[in-house]
Amino acid sequence: MRTLCFLFAAVSIYLQDTAAFRVHRLNKTEKCQESFVHFKNYCVQQGEPTVLKCPIFRYQHLKLNKGSNLSLHLTWYKNDSKIPIPEVESRMQAREDSLWFVPAAMDDSGHYVCVLRNSSFCIEVTISLTVVKSNNAALRDIAYPHNAFTLTNDQLVCPDLSDFVTKDTDLDLRWYKESVLLPKLNNKFKYVVGTNKLIINDVTAADEGLYTCELPFTHRGTRYNITRVIQLQTVDQEKRNHPVIVYPDHKTIAAVLGSKLIIPCKVFTGLGKKSGTVVWWLANNSFVNRNPKYDGRVTEGTFLKTTKNDGNYIEVQLTFEEIREEDFSTSFNCIAKNDYGLQVLPTRIGKAAPAFSWYMAAVPAALACLIVGVMVMYKFRKPRTQKDYILAKS
Structure with a gap:
């Protein structure tokens, strides 16, 4: 039995080493x-x-x-x-x-x-x-950012509800500001019935804060509430044409060594069709695409312009073909600039635990179990075969 255990351990170690080697060499089928x-x-x-x-x-x-x-x-x-x-x-x-x-x-x-x-x-x-x-202390961690210009009418949109609604779903939302239920009709706020929108009239700095939208959802007879939190920040009229970086949002972005990563820099450029805004990335104090240190490993993408209900946006992606150790100590800065102003937003990359490749364990484990199973069957089969032979000879 001790010999069998030793053999099992040896086979397991051999199979693990072999599997790791095969994953490296035969990545088209196993990795x-x-x-x-x-x-x-x-x-x-x-x-x-x-x-x-x-x-x-x-x-x-x-x-x-x-x-x-x-x-x-x-x-x-x-x-x-x-x-x-x-x-x-x-x-x-x-x-x-x-x-x-x-x-x-x-x-x-x-x-x-x-x-x-x-x-x-x-x-x-x-x-x-x-x-x-x-609890209220955690709401800022899950809040969606939203910018609104003062002295204008604005609307909040309750996001990411598509998985919980159907064509027949009645969107009967409730809206809260700092945990206080907002009335459906008054001079300041107005529910857009049957939609996921809330209108705010004549925006002022006092309207800043956390807004929560709440959707009832029933699953297998149990009723839940789906909530989304929106952090409203106001922008003064004189800064109406200034670029505002919406994402990244000052939070560290987790990444795994050796993996690929794409970070979009999303900039709000206002309501005008021509803002003249330019967006680019710096690694510490150098241009990413001109830095020979990266040699194509880290690249800056092209402009992507989009238009939404609240205005126009520009997005420029920063693509890492392979995350390396040096990236964790580098400040990657998203910069947006036009004739009216400039904004710089530093972004950090933090280490994330690597995802376990299930097949690297499944292959050696399965083969090891198969070998042990065959050995056990052979051990018990052999005495029975000898007994049958003796009976036949008698």
Whole structure:
């Protein structure tokens, strides 16, 4: 028996070393060719239904073969677990490109990995989830930023509700300012019935603060409230044409060594069609694209202009082909400038725990179990065969 244990240990070590080597050499079949850390950190309140969306298609420079979409398979994992999150009905379950928590609990905080693969290619994205206690002190951590110009009428939009509503859902929202319920009709605030919008008339500096929208949601007979918190900041009229950086938002962005990372710098440029705003990135005090130190590993993307209800935006992405140790001690600054003003927003990258590649453990474990099983079967089969031979000879 001692010999058997020694043999099992030796085989396990050998298989682990071999599997690690094979993952390195045969990455087309055993290791994802593309691995990202999603820039967005999901922060939600304890006790509320929550949905993580796999953002794989945001990084859609995949080299999937034509027609291969028919065989695509998406799997979710938590932290370093090698066990896929099941699709069965439970508090935490995988639903196509989404991971549902009904409701979210404090111990759900961590990193989640969604892996999309077919027979020849796979891509994985790590997403960070933080669950906070339901109290006012934590609201700022989960708030969506919103800028409004003074002396104008503005509207707040309750975001990220699409997973909890259908075409037949009656959007009967409640709005709160600093935990005080706002009346549906008065001179200052107005609910837009049947929508996710709240109108604020004649915005002043006194309107700054935290606004909460609340949507009732029923799941399997249990009623929950879906809440979203919006932090309203006002901009003086004389700064109407100044650029305002909306994202990054001063929070450290988690990344894993060796992974890819994309950080978008999103700038609000006001209501005018031509703002003359330019946006660029600096690494410490040098231009990213002109720094030979990065040599294409870190690059600045092109301008992306979009228009939303509250105005115009410009987005410029900073792409890391591979996160290295030096990136954790570098200040990456997003800069937005036009003829009316300038804003600089420093961004830091922090270390995140690496996502465990389940297949690196699954392969050696499965082979080791198979070998041990064969040895055990042989051990018990041999005496029985000898007994049968003696009986036959007699």
